[in-house]
Amino acid sequence: MTMGIDAPERGHDAAAPGVKQIARGLFLTEPRRLEIREFELPEPAPDEAIVRVAGCGLCHTDISFYTGAVKTRHPLPLILGHEVSGTVERASPPFDALIGHRVIVPAVLPCGHCDLCEAGRDNACASQTMPGNHIHGGFASHLVVPVRQLVPLEFLNGHRLEDLAVIADAVTTPYQAITRARVQSGDLVIVIGIGGIGTFAVQIARALGAQVAAVDVVDDRLARADALGARWTFNSRTTDGKTIKATLLIASHVSTARWRILEMSGTAAGQELAWSLLVPASTLGVIGFTRDRPEIRLSNLMAFDAVAFGSWGCSPRHYPEVVQMALTNRIRLEPFVECHPLDEAPELFARLATGEHPEKRPILIP
Numbered sequence: 001m002t003m004g005i006d007a008p009e010r011g012h013d014a015a016a017p018g019v020k021q022i023a024r025g026l027f028l029t030e031p032r033r034l035e036i037r038e039f040e041l042p043e044p045a046p047d048e049a050i051v052r053v054a055g056c057g058l059c060h061t062d063i064s065f066y067t068g069a070v071k072t073r074h075p076l077p078l079i080l081g082h083e084v085s086g087t088v089e090r091a092s093p094p095f096d097a098l099i100g101h102r103v104i105v106p107a108v109l110p111c112g113h114c115d116l117c118e119a120g121r122d123n124a125c126a127s128q129t130m131p132g133n134h135i136h137g138g139f140a141s142h143l144v145v146p147v148r149q150l151v152p153l154e155f156l157n158g159h160r161l162e163d164l165a166v167i168a169d170a171v172t173t174p175y176q177a178i179t180r181a182r183v184q185s186g187d188l189v190i191v192i193g194i195g196g197i198g199t200f201a202v203q204i205a206r207a208l209g210a211q212v213a214a215v216d217v218v219d220d221r222l223a224r225a226d227a228l229g230a231r232w233t234f235n236s237r238t239t240d241g242k243t244i245k246a247t248l249l250i251a252s253h254v255s256t257a258r259w260r261i262l263e264m265s266g267t268a269a270g271q272e273l274a275w276s277l278l279v280p281a282s283t284l285g286v287i288g289f290t291r292d293r294p295e296i297r298l299s300n301l302m303a304f305d306a307v308a309f310g311s312w313g314c315s316p317r318h319y320p321e322v323v324q325m326a327l328t329n330r331i332r333l334e335p336f337v338e339c340h341p342l343d344e345a346p347e348l349f350a351r352l353a354t355g356e357h358p359e360k361r362p363i364l365i366p
């Protein structure tokens with residue numbers, strides 16, 4: 001699918017080439033210390049653009065960087081944030097036609113020419129750039145990013161540009177996993193973890209015509225999955241994997257070869273549960289991340305003739321399809337996001353680092 005480009009909105013406050021432009025960003029200076037500072041935007045290289053940020057989603061990965069549990073690839077101080085929507089303010093030929101266009105910045109920007117990129121596995125590119133990890137990210141007024149993979153938005157269809165920021169990770173990540181699992185109409189998709197990513201996985205699976213079973217430890221999130229069309233919901237605090245499996249075997253009437261088990265909780269308990277749901281010829285995807293080690297019997301894969309795969313981020317080539325689904329409301333974003341001014345970020349990070357799970361995905365507005 002090709003995305004057309006609408007009439008550009010000219011950046012009114014863009015600096016002329018060669019003139020230093022001052023931006024404002026939230027710097028992580030050391031673990032658990034954030035500072036909002038002004039900084040001079042670097043001159044973009046010929047293959048880079050300056051994007052004026054509309055909004056940037058706050059992801060669990062940002063919290064891991066914040067606490068120091070996961071180290072950023074670029075040394076601190078660094079501006080975090082990898083779920084960005086905004087408007088292109090500066091770009092050089094042949095990309096200057098993008099100036100003034102609203103775009104999504106993919107969270108994973110592959111190099112485009114290594115063997116993995118050429119093999120169509122570009123989201124696993126070893127030379128990829130992730131804003132807020134390899135380079136300064138989107139918790140800022142502006143960011144400088146590789147221009148090639150920016151995803152122009154043809155129209156907004158009444159959506160606010162800042163709300164669309166979550167497409168860059170929270171929505172595209174489950175989309176790629178569901179695509180990788182080859183989910184089709186009539187399949188049974190079991191989503192474990194109805195959080196920032198699982199909420200969108202339920203919607204994408206439903207949009208593709210799959211039947212959905214949702215598993216979480218929080219009843220409110222299960223109610224949310226139910227409202228989004230999940231046919232079965234299970235609280236794994238009170239229902240064990242054996243019972244969930246037995247219930248679905250009887251109730252779903254779907255061949256076990258069409259079971260797609262997607263682990264999105266990023267917990268060892270969720271991973272162990274996912275593993276316990278393996279059935280003959282089923283497929284299991286690992287999308288959540290934890291450093292903890294689940295206790296599993298790997299040979300179950302062999303015994304069940306099952307497939308397990310991992311999925312990291314999302315290739316930019318899937319973005320136009322996801323954008324289209326969001327803009328036409330086949331995936332609903334607005335009920336699941338909440339905007340906060342960037343100035344509130346230090347307090348918000350501190351709160352989320354205590355393990356508090358926001359019910360809606362926070363989007364920081366510069």
Ligand SMILES: [Zn+2]
Nearest residue numbers: 059060061169
């Ligand atoms: Zn993320």
Ligand SMILES: [Zn+2]
Nearest residue numbers: 111114117125
């Ligand atoms: Zn590459």
